[in-house]
Amino acid sequence: MQKESVIKVEHITKTFGLTKALTDVSLEIGYGEIRGLIGENGSGKSTLASMIVGTGHPDSGEMWYRGEKHNPKNMLESKEKKINILIQENGTINGLTVAENMFLGKESTFSKSGNVNKRRLIEEGSKALARIGAGHINAADRIEKLSFEDRKLVEVAVAMYNEPEVLFVDETTTALSQKGRELIYKLMDEMREAGKTIVFISHDMAELERMCDSISVLRDGHFVGTLQKEEITQDTLKRMMIGRELTGDYYRGDYEMSYQEEVVLEVDNVTWGETVQDISFQLHKGEILGLGGLTECGMHELCKIIFGAIKPDSGSVHLTDGTKITSPSSAIKSKIAYMPKDRDLESLFLATSIKDNIVMASMDKIKKGFFIPPRAEKELADEHAGKLEVKMQNTSQYVRELSGGNKQKVVVAKWMANGSEILLMDCPTRGIDIGVKAAIYRLMEQLKKEGKSIIMVSEEMPELLGMSDRIIVMKDGKQTGEFERSEVLSEHDLIHAML
Amino acid sequence: MNEEKVINKVKESIPLLMLLGLIILFALTTEGRFFTAYNLKVLLIQSSLYIIGGVGATFVMAHGNMDFSLGGIVAIAAGIGCVAGNEVTWLTLPMCILAGIVCSILVGLIHIYAKVPCFVVGFSFMFAGKGFTAALTSKVARFTPTALSKLDTFAFYLVMSLIVVVLGTFLLNYTKIGKFNKAIGSNMNAARLSGIAVNKYKLLAFLITGITVGITSFVNLIRSGGCTAQTGQSYETQVLLALALGGISMAGGSSVKMRSIVIGAILYMMLDNGLLLMGVSANWIDLIRGVIFILTVYISFDKKSVGFIA
Numbered sequence: 001m002q003k004e005s006v007i008k009v010e011h012i013t014k015t016f017g018l019t020k021a022l023t024d025v026s027l028e029i030g031y032g033e034i035r036g037l038i039g040e041n042g043s044g045k046s047t048l049a050s051m052i053v054g055t056g057h058p059d060s061g062e063m064w065y066r067g068e069k070h071n072p073k074n075m076l077e078s079k080e081k082k083i084n085i086l087i088q089e090n091g092t093i094n095g096l097t098v099a100e101n102m103f104l105g106k107e108s109t110f111s112k113s114g115n116v117n118k119r120r121l122i123e124e125g126s127k128a129l130a131r132i133g134a135g136h137i138n139a140a141d142r143i144e145k146l147s148f149e150d151r152k153l154v155e156v157a158v159a160m161y162n163e164p165e166v167l168f169v170d171e172t173t174t175a176l177s178q179k180g181r182e183l184i185y186k187l188m189d190e191m192r193e194a195g196k197t198i199v200f201i202s203h204d205m206a207e208l209e210r211m212c213d214s215i216s217v218l219r220d221g222h223f224v225g226t227l228q229k230e231e232i233t234q235d236t237l238k239r240m241m242i243g244r245e246l247t248g249d250y251y252r253g254d255y256e257m258s259y260q261e262e263v264v265l266e267v268d269n270v271t272w273g274e275t276v277q278d279i280s281f282q283l284h285k286g287e288i289l290g291l292g293g294l295t296e297c298g299m300h301e302l303c304k305i306i307f308g309a310i311k312p313d314s315g316s317v318h319l320t321d322g323t324k325i326t327s328p329s330s331a332i333k334s335k336i337a338y339m340p341k342d343r344d345l346e347s348l349f350l351a352t353s354i355k356d357n358i359v360m361a362s363m364d365k366i367k368k369g370f371f372i373p374p375r376a377e378k379e380l381a382d383e384h385a386g387k388l389e390v391k392m393q394n395t396s397q398y399v400r401e402l403s404g405g406n407k408q409k410v411v412v413a414k415w416m417a418n419g420s421e422i423l424l425m426d427c428p429t430r431g432i433d434i435g436v437k438a439a440i441y442r443l444m445e446q447l448k449k450e451g452k453s454i455i456m457v458s459e460e461m462p463e464l465l466g467m468s469d470r471i472i473v474m475k476d477g478k479q480t481g482e483f484e485r486s487e488v489l490s491e492h493d494l495i496h497a498m499l
Numbered sequence: 500m501n502e503e504k505v506i507n508k509v510k511e512s513i514p515l516l517m518l519l520g521l522i523i524l525f526a527l528t529t530e531g532r533f534f535t536a537y538n539l540k541v542l543l544i545q546s547s548l549y550i551i552g553g554v555g556a557t558f559v560m561a562h563g564n565m566d567f568s569l570g571g572i573v574a575i576a577a578g579i580g581c582v583a584g585n586e587v588t589w590l591t592l593p594m595c596i597l598a599g600i601v602c603s604i605l606v607g608l609i610h611i612y613a614k615v616p617c618f619v620v621g622f623s624f625m626f627a628g629k630g631f632t633a634a635l636t637s638k639v640a641r642f643t644p645t646a647l648s649k650l651d652t653f654a655f656y657l658v659m660s661l662i663v664v665v666l667g668t669f670l671l672n673y674t675k676i677g678k679f680n681k682a683i684g685s686n687m688n689a690a691r692l693s694g695i696a697v698n699k700y701k702l703l704a705f706l707i708t709g710i711t712v713g714i715t716s717f718v719n720l721i722r723s724g725g726c727t728a729q730t731g732q733s734y735e736t737q738v739l740l741a742l743a744l745g746g747i748s749m750a751g752g753s754s755v756k757m758r759s760i761v762i763g764a765i766l767y768m769m770l771d772n773g774l775l776l777m778g779v780s781a782n783w784i785d786l787i788r789g790v791i792f793i794l795t796v797y798i799s800f801d802k803k804s805v806g807f808i809a
Contacts, residue, residue, distance in 0.1 A: 309692060332694035346692055349685040352753040360682060360693045363675050370674045414693070 005064075006031050006166060006197050007052060012061035014047055016401070021047040022058070023221045032195040034188055035226075036208040036215035040241050040435040043218040045201050049168045052199075053085045054078040066165075084159040085168040086184075088175065088404075089344065092143050092151045099125035099139040102158045128157040133183050149180045149295060156184060167191060170201045174430055177295050177459070185211055203432065205234050217241055242435060250438055251466025252445060257485035259287030259469050263320050264453050265336075265422055267306060270315035275301045277477040278315070283422065283453050288444060290468030291457040293498050298477040299457045300341055303426050306455065307331045307338040332361060334422075337415035339408075341426040341457075347411045348399050355381035355395035357410050362418040384413040389439070405436030412443065423447065426457040441467060461491045473497035513798050514746040514762045517791070521766070525773035532776045540653045542772050546764040547660040548715060548722065553738045553760035554667035555603075555711030558676070558704035559617075560742060562683040563751035564610070566705075567621025569712055569738055571628025572602040573731030576716035578635045581726040584644040591644060592717045599713025600706060607705030611698050625735065633728040642725040650721050659718055663711055668757040670707070680704050684751025741767045743796050766795075 005028040014022040022044045029035045037045045050056040052063060054072030063070040065081060072078040075085075092101045099121040103109075107116045110124070125139030134153040143151060152172065159167065169188070173181045188198045188211060202208055208215055209232055217224040217240040224240045265283040270276055275298045283289055291299045304310040306317050308331040317325040325331045331338070340346035349357055358381040359366065366376040381395045388409040392402060399410055408428065415423060428444075429437045444454060444467060458464050464471050473481035473494060481497030483489055525533040532538065552569055559566045576598035584591030606624060610617045635641060671677035679700040682690045691697050715734075720726065738760075745763025748754050770791065774784045 307692070328692055329694045329696055338692060340692065345686075346688045349682060349689055349753065352682075352685055356678075356682075356753060360678075360695075363678070367675070372673050372675065372678065374673070 004028075004030055006033075006066055007070075007199075008064040009048070009052065010062050012048070012051060012058045012063070014044075014051060014056065014058050020221050022051070025061075025218070025221070025223045027216055027223055027226065029197055029199065031197060032192055033214065034192050034198040034200055034212045036212035037199055037201045037218065038203070038205070038208060038215055038237060038241060039218035040220075043241070044221040045218050046170055047221075048218070049085060049170050049199065049201060052078070053083060053168060079162060082163065082165040083168070084162055084164040084166070085170055086152075086156060086159055086172040088171040090148070090151060091155045094144050096143055097122075097139070098129075098137060098141055098143055098146070098154050101143050101154060102128060102139070102161070125157075128161040129154070132157050132160050132187055147296060149176050152176060153180060153183065156187070160187065164191075164196065166197045166199065168199045168201065171203065173202060173207060174204065175427075175459075181207070203437075205237055208232075208237075209234070251441055251463070255485060255487040257469045259284040259453075260451070261285075265306070265455075266318055266320065267302075268316050268318070270302070270305055270312045270317065272301060272305060272310060272312045275477050276305060276312070279474075279479050280315075281472055281479070281482075283455060285453055286448055286451050287469050288448055288454045288456060288467055290464040290471040291455060291474065292459070292461070292464045292471055292494060293474035293480075295459060297474040297498070299474050300426055302474070303338070303424050303455065303457050304340075307336060307424055309338070332418070332420075335420050336422045336424065337361075337418075337420035338424045339411050339415065339426060339428055341430060343407055343411055347414075348407060350400035351398060353396050354385060354390065354392055354399055354402070354410055357399050358384055358395070358413045358417050361414055365418055380417050381413075384417045385410070387416070388413050388443070405432040408432055408440070409436065412440070421452050423452065423454045424457075425454060427459060428456060429460070429463065461494055464494065465489060465491065475499070510798060511746060513795060514744060514759070514766060517744075517795055518762055518766050518769070521769055521773060525769070525776065529773065529776040533773055538772070538776070542765070542768050543660075544653060544656045544722070545772075546768045547656040548718060549734075549738050549741050549764035549767065550660050550760055551663045551718060552708075552712050552715040552734065553741055553764060554663050554757065555708035556735075556738050556742065557667065557671065557747070557755060557757060557760055558680050558707045560684075560747060560749075561671070561677070561680040561751045561755040562701050562704055563687075564617040564701075565621070565739060565749070566606070566708060567618050567735045567739075568603070568606045568624035568628075569621075569708070570731040570734035570736075571621075571624035571626065572599055572606075572709070572712045573716045573719060573734050574628030574632045574726075575602055575624075576713050577720055577726045577730045578632050578641065580713075580717060581641045581643060581720055582635070584647065584720075585642075588644045588646045591647060591720065592714075595717040595720070596710055596713035599711075599716065600709035603705045603709030603712060604702065607702045611701055621735065628731055629728070632726060632730050636726065636728050640725065641727070643720040643723075647721055648724070655721065656718065659714065663714060664757065664761060667707075667711070671755070671757050676700065676703050676707070681751065681753045681755055684755065685753050737767065738764075740792065744792060746795070 007029045010026045012022050012025045025044065025048060039045045047056065051058050054075045054077055065083070102125045103121055110117050110121050122139045129135055129137050129139060132153070134157060137146065137150050137153060143154070146154070169184065173184055188200070191198055200208065200212055214226050214228050215232055215237065216226040217237065219241055227236065262285040263282045264285050267279060267281050270279045279302060291302070293299050301310060305312050306325065308325045308327040319334055323334055325334060325336065344350060355377060359377045362380060363372060366372060366380060378395065385392065385395055390409045390413065391406050399407060402410065429440055447454060456467060469485050471483045471494065472479060475498055483493060552573065556566050556569060576595045579598040580591045580595035583594040602624065606620050609615050609620045679690065679695045682695060683697055683700060687697060719730065741763035742759055743749070743763065744766050745759030745761070747759035770788050771784060774787060
């Protein structure tokens with residue numbers, strides 16, 4: 001009976017069909033520790049977390065929690081044991097208020113003879129939100145009114161309300177602004193002071209370096225090792241994660257702003273309510289134009305307007321030959337592609353095969369009259385899934401079975417398949433780890449070399465600085481800065497324009 | 500995941516297995532009365548009515564709507580076709596189809612552009628149809644043009660069904676109409692952002708429904724000999740039940756298959772037919788049908804295909 005470790009797992013194996021998600025993984029985590037968990041896509045970190053939290057069950061191996069055998073049937077059981085998890089994607093439900101979301105399933109503690117006391121629900125909700133420093137959120141509001149970040153903070157408040165002994169933070173911070181992240185870091189420090197344990201799963205190495213006492217590395221379902229704080233360097237971590245020296249650059253190797261003179265896309269005085277105010281710029285052939293700002297600055301909506309998915313109140317988006325972009329289909333006809341920030345909700349057909357996803361925008365290209373030849377579909381899908389090295393069994397597999405990074409590769413494949421020339425990428429590497437991220441950066445460089453043009457909306461400053469020829473910064477809907485690629489451009493310069 | 504794939508394959512085969520199971524059951528318990536050529540023909544003829552209209556309904560279901568207008572449109576189309584046919588015989592089929600198309604497109608337009616939920620529009624057509632045929636037949640009995648009665652042969656029903664099913668299957672699986680409607684049912688947002696003209700393709704699904712329902716009303720005229728105030732009644736409910744029995748996903752999407760209506764319609768008719776031949780009292784038949792319905796849908800419904808988060 002170990003008293004030093006709060007969680008201990010031994011020889012855990014988990015297989016999904018042909019995929020060995022975890023193979024003989026053993027590790028221990030102590031009390032009052034922030035343990036980082038890092039690894040490439042498909043390394044098994046989320047799977048391991050789900051085993052411990054109870055959303056899945058290991059095929060073999062044993063787990064202990066606080067010295068006792070641990071075999072949770074489901075998440076509710078582990079919640080009762082004070083193990084909570086924060087996830088990356090949206091976990092709140094539309095149509096309910098913040099308070100109703102927070103106490104979903106626990107209404108009986110707020111009701112007498114079947115009637116839920118709404119006032120008490122809201123009171124408790126407000127208290128829980130204030131406790132984590134999110135008092136700006138009104139517990140009586142409908143949850144749809146909140147931004148993605150505030151909705152995530154509601155989930156954090158719910159988890160902390162349970163007063164967990166062990167908290168899994170599974171890539172939760174990636175989609176949050178600096179403010180949101182700091183809030184979570186503060187909670188993590190507080191919990192550690194109180195002798196509780198955090199398992200911090202993230203791709204952001206700087207974040208892990210800052211917060212963790214130690215970091216465990218997984219690779220392809222195997223446990224590679226645990227580094228103590230003194231031993232942690234980004235290079236060592238990368239090497240352990242990828243298993244080979246990370247040769248070459250991560251972002252672009254050059255510091256020169258380079259693009260052709262020819263303008264391919266013009267945005268003229270586009271305005272949409274208060275979210276986007278009088279934005280104008282040009283996109284050149286072979287350019288990577290970065291678009292940055294705080295989450296709510298309007299850049300995501302601007303991206304949709306450029307694709308024709310949102311109709312602006314005034315102004316226009318057009319090609320240099322005058323063709324106006326007025327709808328997604330007109331955009332696609334003009335060889336424009338759009339990769340939304342929320343890929344599950346807006347890019348992918350989850351309960352559908354990889355093949356169908358990839359060919360969805362290429363029907364006109366491969367059709368013969370009314371007939372769409374299955375063989376042409378398969379060839380096109382196989383070609384592009386292969387080029388991007390999507391990790392899958394075959395293209396008949398359902399997209400929902402893929403990891404985040406591979407899902408994103410499928411999205412890219414879709415737009416490569418129909419020969420897009422202008423790509424609008426909104427947070428293209430959100431929630432994706434180093435290996436796939438690097439692959440996407442190499443792809444962007446390749447496309448740039450081929451004369452394609454990219455608008456990259458990003459909330460990650462290193463990414464903006466590392467990849468863009470020019471960066472346009474937005475704040476509260478307005479254009480507040482334009483920067484050229486150079487060796488001396490820093491995050492500080494950008495932040496200044498964002499705030 | 501392999502386990503999951505096997506379970507899914509089994510779930511998908513449930514309707515077919517249920518069908519085969521019942522065939523065996525009825526073969527054993529009705530002392531051969533079930534397996535007479537006559538009985539089987541009757542069974543297939545009755546199913547054909549639901550199969551033909553159901554092919555069209557499959558497209559609408561693919562994009563996630565449930566069309567309750569089917570019966571009402573059958574009524575209206577039958578009425579119009581009948582009246583036109585009694586003037587000029589060969590006009591019967593074209594008028595049936597035209598009426599079907601006009602009505603169904605109207606359903607689609609009201610739903611899409613006036614943003615009225617599809618099933619509400621469907622209900623209003625259901626009532627409209629009832630009223631139409633009641634008014635049409637209140638003073639004068641409406642009979643199918645006599646020249647057409649020679650079509651009332653097994654071959655006719657079989658051929659009509661085959662043509663519609665084959666064409667429908669082709670459209671559903673190998674053309675943009677089918678693929679895009681399934682995409683819309685899977686994820687409307689992603690469909691729109693992939694360049695699919697959502698409204699256009701939803702409307703095309705209603706167009707196909709209109710055509711198949713028009714053909715159904717023609718076949719019905721041949722089968723029943725005329726148009727009465729009862730024509731088309733509860734047709735839509737039975738088609739939807741047949742689709743569910745056939746294992747179709749209620750939310751639509753890429754798992755929608757044409758075989759659902761074929762298997763489901765035959766299964767539905769077989770239950771009535773076989774149970775009656777077994778000597779089961781008519782009162783119990785409804786109950787048994789209900790139980791089998793719930794069981795089949797429960798086992799074969801793919802719960803994971805509903806919603807975005809896997």
